[in-house]
Amino acid sequence: MRTHCPHCNGPCTIRKTTQVSSTYREVTLTCNNTDCGYVFVASVSPVRTLSPSSIPDPDVNIPISTHIDRRALVKALSE
Known part of the structure; x- marks a missing residue:
């Protein structure tokens, strides 16, 4: 992760x-700029x-992105 x-x-x-x-x-x-600190x-x-x-944890609920095709996802998970 870079910031x-x-x-x-x-x-x-x-x-x-x-x-x-x-x-x-x-x-x-920590900022790497020693003048800032x-x-x-x-x-x-x-x-x-x-x-x-x-291997989903049933206690974790993170929404699915709106750009995901939910029908295709349901189909893939049911196979």
């Missing part, structure tokens, strides 16, 4: 990750499903 500093737009390095739940992770990042926490969370899991 840039929201202040100086320099590259950042991930220093720590914390799994908060099965669908939410917090990531601590910004340290921050970002969140990572699934937003939509592009390809469903072959």
